Amino acid sequence: MSPENQYNNAEQLDPQFFIAKYLSPVLEHKWIVLFTTLIGLALAIPVSLLVQPQYSSTATTQVEAPRAKMISKVTEEITSNTGSKEYILAEAEKMHSSAFQAEVLKVIPERLRNDLMVPLSIKGQLRKKITPYIKKILNMQDPVSIDKNPITPEVLGALNDRMKITGDPRNGTISIQGVTFDQNMATVLVKSYIDVWVALNMESNKSLIRHELEFTAEQRQDYYTQLKNAEIELRLFKQKFEIPPGLTSVTDMELQSQLDVLQNKLANTQERYKRMDDIYLELSRKEKAVVNNINVINPPQVPLYPSKDMRIKIILMGLILGAAAAIAPILAWDYYRGNIRHERDIKSAIDIPIIGNLPNIN
Numbered sequence: 001m002s003p004e005n006q007y008n009n010a011e012q013l014d015p016q017f018f019i020a021k022y023l024s025p026v027l028e029h030k031w032i033v034l035f036t037t038l039i040g041l042a043l044a045i046p047v048s049l050l051v052q053p054q055y056s057s058t059a060t061t062q063v064e065a066p067r068a069k070m071i072s073k074v075t076e077e078i079t080s081n082t083g084s085k086e087y088i089l090a091e092a093e094k095m096h097s098s099a100f101q102a103e104v105l106k107v108i109p110e111r112l113r114n115d116l117m118v119p120l121s122i123k124g125q126l127r128k129k130i131t132p133y134i135k136k137i138l139n140m141q142d143p144v145s146i147d148k149n150p151i152t153p154e155v156l157g158a159l160n161d162r163m164k165i166t167g168d169p170r171n172g173t174i175s176i177q178g179v180t181f182d183q184n185m186a187t188v189l190v191k192s193y194i195d196v197w198v199a200l201n202m203e204s205n206k207s208l209i210r211h212e213l214e215f216t217a218e219q220r221q222d223y224y225t226q227l228k229n230a231e232i233e234l235r236l237f238k239q240k241f242e243i244p245p246g247l248t249s250v251t252d253m254e255l256q257s258q259l260d261v262l263q264n265k266l267a268n269t270q271e272r273y274k275r276m277d278d279i280y281l282e283l284s285r286k287e288k289a290v291v292n293n294i295n296v297i298n299p300p301q302v303p304l305y306p307s308k309d310m311r312i313k314i315i316l317m318g319l320i321l322g323a324a325a326a327i328a329p330i331l332a333w334d335y336y337r338g339n340i341r342h343e344r345d346i347k348s349a350i351d352i353p354i355i356g357n358l359p360n361i362n
Contacts, residue, residue: 040322
């Protein structure tokens with residue numbers, strides 16, 4: 001590197017230049033900087049008091065395949081089997097649906113419902129807190145609602161924003177995380193989701209069998225009616241020709257032929273009814289054997305500390321913006337005036353060579 005380039009680099013990295021050009025103007029107007037910084041702090045503190053810290057609680061669940069699909073024979077035992085990838089992803093997606101969230105809103109307490117109506121964003125929280133005071137000043141009244149707990153798209157959206165549900169098909173788990181401003185309500189929110197999920201899942205598992213059971217019950221009743229009709233028909237035939245009830249054969253060939261037809265008809269209806277009755281009993285057993293296929297591995301815990309607290313950041317941001325509100329105009333005005341604060345300013349101001357060393361400018 002040539003001596004001239006080395007000299008230019010040394011000039012560019014000279015700390016005295018940055019001190020003279022940027023620090024000195026700020027120090028000359030330090031009271032203005034201090035004043036705007038205090039204003040920024042005075043504005044940030046009330047904002048930080050209106051913004052609430054967020055608390056989150058998480059539960060991890062192990063999802064097994066529906067128990068109704070695991071039982072196919074009367075003698076088969078119930079065994080655990082992790083749900084398929086499609087089943088786990090479908091269950092996680094189901095909890096994001098409006099229908100599922102509407103069921104959750106029916107069971108959560110009023111205290112939690114009010115918590116949900118406060119937006120998570122800083123802007124939303126400020127608007128929520130300040131709006132009632134503005135309406136009070138302007139004598140504006142909220143419209144009267146007959147339904148105290150309406151399930152509106154706004155409420156569903158607020159609930160959806162508070163929940164994070166993640167499915168892990170490889171491990172067969174679903175993680176449920178809820179966020180609230182009330183420290184104790186975070187656990188209640190997650191538990192409400194799990195309770196509704198378990199109840200709906202049990203009903204869904206049973207419905208897989210219940211439809212088959214209802215159809216089988218109808219068929220079983222039809223076969224039972226046919227069996228009774230066949231018995232009555234055989235009994236009336238024997239009574240007509242004075243054949244003893246326990247007798248299965250007669251000497252008259254023509255009567256024997258008619259008797260065989262009726263007896264075979266009775267035997268067939270008995271076989272069909274027994275087969276359908278066995279199916280009905282098996283389905284009944286399967287319906288009663290259906291149990292919960294959702295196991296809570298890590299239950300939700302009451303959070304001890306906030307998961308997100310913007311109050312300190314808001315105060316620091318107020319200090320920074322307050323100081324910047326004075327520093328930026330000061331530096332801009334100093335640059336506009338063209339004050340000479342360093343030897344580089346003299347070199348850039350005149351277009352003639354300088355002989356000798358320039359003394360430090362104090």
